[in-house]
Amino acid sequence: MFVTRFPRRARAAATLAGAAALAAFTLTACGEDEGAAEPTSEPTSETSAPAADAPNASDVAFAQGMIPHHQQALDMAELAADRAADPEVRALAEEISAAQGPEIATLTGWLEEWGAEPAPDDNHSGHGGGHEEHQGMSGMMSEDQRAALAAAEGPAFDALFLDLMIEHHEGAVAMAENQLAEGAHPDALELAEAIVADQRAEIDRMAELLLAED
Structure with a gap:
């Protein structure tokens, strides 16, 4: 003053x-x-006012759905280690594990950061036991398909693995494209773009291997 x-x-x-x-x-x-x-x-x-990059319902559903979807791909790839006859099939399985394992960790971290419910812990069925809505739509294996793959060996395993993994990848691409259309979180959108690009390339590669198996 x-x-x-x-x-x-x-x-x-x-x-x-x-x-x-x-x-x-x-x-x-x-x-x-x-x-x-x-x-x-x-x-x-x-x-x-909400943050510009705050996750919306689609971002959360994408993470919750893609975690068990990736986990089933890892389970399939693990079977290839001692059942596949074609070295290229084994190499592809290793690449799938190397890519999707870290993505599971990333998606899990996002759910924790967002305060969202964790993905269902379901490593023994194709989203059965309450998650049937993902079957068919997302390319998840059924229990019968899982049992058939686990029982196969050699060239028969290779053919079935490629056939099921193509369908599985197509499901992942559909889930990622839905995320690109409806999601909001920048990191989740970036991962969805990578899934679409990477898994489409692997689908083409597996289709070529499948033709070679015939």
């Missing part, structure tokens, strides 16, 4: 002037306080 000091010899004369200055200062301060109080409502609207 601005305070004016006066020489002692002029103290009496300054008393009235000081009172007037104090009154004027009080009125000015009140006016400034009233003016400063006006914009207080604006920051409230900013803090209540």
Whole structure:
């Protein structure tokens, strides 16, 4: 606050002037306080607005669905290690494991970060036991298909593995394309783009191997 000091010899004369200055200062301060109080409502609207990259329902569903979908691909690839006859089929299975394992970790981390429910823990069936809605639509294996693949060996395994994995990849591509159409989170959209590109390329590669098997 601005305070004016006066020489002692002029103290009496300054008393009235000081009172007037104090009154004027009080009125000015009140006016400034009233003016400063006006914009207080604006920051409230900013803090209540959702973040631009906040996940929406599609982002959460994409992560929750893709985790078990990838996990089944890992299970299939693991069978190829000691059942496949074609070295190219075994190499493809290893590449699938190397790519989709880290993606599972990424998707799981997102769900934790978003405070969303974790993906169903279902490593023993093609989304059976309450998750039948994913079968067919997403290319998940049925229990019978899983049993048939586990029982096959050599060239018979290679042919069945390629056939089932092509269908499985097509399901993943469909899920990723749905995410691209309806998702909002930038990282989830980026991963969906990568899944579409990578798995389409692998579908073409598997189709060629399948023709060679014939």
